Amino acid sequence: MSVTEIMGRQHFGIRTGAEYLGGLRDDREVWTRGKRVADVTTEPGMARGAATLASFLDNQHKPEFIDTVTYVDDDGDRCAMAYQMPKSLDDVKARGRAYYEWAKWSNGMFGRTPDYKNASLMSFxxxxxxxxxxxxxxxxxxxxxxxxxxxxxxxxxxxxxxxxxxxxxxxxxxxxxxxxxxxxxxxxxxxxxxxxxxxxxxxxxxxxxxxxxxxxxxxxxxxxxxxxxxxxxxxxxxxxxxxxxxxxxxxxxxxxxxxxxxxxxxxxxxxxxxxxxxxxxxxxxxxxxxxxxxxxxxFGATNAVVHMMHQVACGKLAKSEFITGILCSIAKATGRDKDLYTKGLIAEVMQMTETIRALLYSAEAQSHEDEYGNFVPLRGPLETSRNLYPRMYPRMIEIMQLLGSSSLMATPAEADFSNEIAHDVAQYFQLTNLESRDRVALYRLAHDVAISGFGTRQALYERFFFGPPALMASAYYDLYDKDPLTGRVDNLLSLA
Ligand SMILES: Cc1cc2nc3c(=O)[nH]c(=O)nc-3n(C[C@H](O)[C@H](O)[C@H](O)COP(=O)(O)OP(=O)(O)OC[C@H]3O[C@@H](n4cnc5c(N)ncnc54)[C@H](O)[C@@H]3O)c2cc1C
CATH class of the missing domain: 2.40.110.10 (Butyryl-CoA Dehydrogenase, subunit A, domain 2)
Structure with missing residues (x-):
């Protein structure tokens, strides 16, 4: 079924990509690289990001995603799932599935998908x-x-x-x-x-x-x-x-x-x-x-921060899985998937990924009703996740650099596969388990994750976008239920 056919049958809150892009063509005042941008949807350096987000909005209409990422409200309008006020544990889980689906569309590399802010608006x-x-x-x-x-x-x-x-x-x-x-x-x-x-x-x-x-x-x-x-x-x-x-x-x-x-x-x-x-x-x-x-x-009193942390944890899971996938592909391509050192480093990334998954599961499974009648995931595991990830992600990137080493620099351009050095590139860039072109593609991807300006900005984003780590840790300490623990210490010390 096409998007047009589906849209003909129901009133939609969700927009198409074309509608979204049309809405960006207004009088906004955006400055970049020394000049005012006339149209962000055609501006080099911005247009392809806008087109990507437009494709995600189109995804909302596709039969394979529509029931995961949208819901039908009381007026019969189909809206984005993150806007639904969760009234049960199942609703919380449905929100988690929608966040995860959205994140998988970019493997977590388009961090600021609209569901992040939708979740906060719903809470407020x-x-x-x-x-x-x-x-x-x-x-x-x-x-x-x-x-x-x-x-x-x-x-x-x-x-x-x-x-x-x-x-x-x-x-x-x-x-x-x-x-x-x-x-x-x-x-x-x-x-x-x-x-x-x-x-x-x-x-x-x-x-x-x-x-x-x-x-x-x-x-x-x-x-x-x-x-x-x-x-x-x-x-x-x-x-x-x-x-x-x-x-x-x-x-x-x-x-x-x-x-x-x-x-x-x-x-x-x-x-x-x-x-x-x-x-x-x-x-x-x-x-x-x-x-x-x-x-x-x-953000705390409305539980907006908890719903936002829920969206973030789902995104970080998708992103960590992707990093794990790239590292495993590199290990396999080089034949180092039997090597103790390589496996140890990748296992560290796998364990970080599984930590996020476990925290997410724990938060969702312990959802409870808040004073506004919404179900909300348990805050503690999500706080743990948001405090750990600013340290986990840079370590994942470090591991990619350690395993990639000079291969992250042995990255001829796509054009080199069809110019006069094409035979050299085809000959000298092969790996034990990968032809040259596939090897270069894989390492160019790893380069974009771990070395490029884009990748470095991603690491900075993960360190800071949710706030200064020192202050988040201080807030974590304040929220932590310490009394039962210090009580046990007191009990021991009071024994005769
Ligand atoms: C890529 C990226 C995207 C972002 N996107 C958004 C966004 O969409 N919306 C938004 O609102 N914000 C966004 N932020 C901003 C983010 O919220 C801030 O970077 C973060 O709150 C830290 O504030 P700051 O950058 O002013 O650093 P500063 O406050 O100057 O902190 C610098 C360093 O000092 C430490 N520090 C700060 N205060 C203290 C203190 N009292 N005691 C001890 N140490 C301290 C911090 O932990 C940090 O290490 C983004 C940031 C980045 C890097």
């Missing part, structure tokens, strides 16, 4: 009683309604979201005490009848240029101090809002063929610093306002 829209406290004066109920309206808007229109949570730190001591620079950090400068005016900068919107909307929420790892009222808010805006600018890093998609750059030619998701220059945020797009303490609690 469920936690209306929390958001109802979220206004500095009266009117919290309106904030909660705003959130539900925005959730339904994003859900029914299959919007692709990015988010930006972090104020750039100008002075480390100041940042460590929860204070922000009023010259740089995003802040409210004025209230008007229509909304608030904001000015300043935020780090870092992964997928920003390729998103429809941006969530500007408080970071709950970097806690704001109580006197930070102008910095305390949560809102969302279309990327194409006047005064909103995205300043991008250099692209890692250098226009190479899929053979030459199998990952960076497909999965460039782009990161951008976000500048707000006298941007009007309409009241109906504000979800928290003027209450630093509530902002500090927001």
């Amino acid at each position: 829209a469920s936690a209306t009683s929390f958001l109802a406290q979220g206004f500095k004066g009266q009117g919290g109920e309106a904030m909660a309604r705003n959130m539900v309206d925005f959730y339904n808007f994003a859900r029914k229109n299959d919007k692709v979201l990015t988010h930006t949570l972090v104020n750039p730190s100008v002075n480390f001591q100041q940042a460590a005490s929860g204070k922000f620079s009023d010259k740089v950090a995003l802040q409210i400068v004025k209230e008007t009848d229509a909304g608030v005016i904001v000015n300043g900068a935020r780090l870092l919107a992964t997928l920003g240029p390729l998103a429809d909307e941006i969530e500007v929420f408080p970071s709950t790892v970097l806690k704001a101090s109580d006197d930070n009222i102008p910095f305390a808010f949560a809102f969302a805006l279309p990327i194409a809002t006047p005064g909103l600018k995205l300043i991008c890093r250099d692209t890692y998609d250098e226009g190479k063929s899929h053979f030459d750059a199998p990952l960076s030619s497909r999965y460039e998701e782009m990161d951008a610093v976000v500048i707000f220059e006298n941007v009007l945020v309409p009241w109906e797009r504000i979800f928290l306002y003027g209450q630093p303490e509530l902002c500090n609690q927001a």
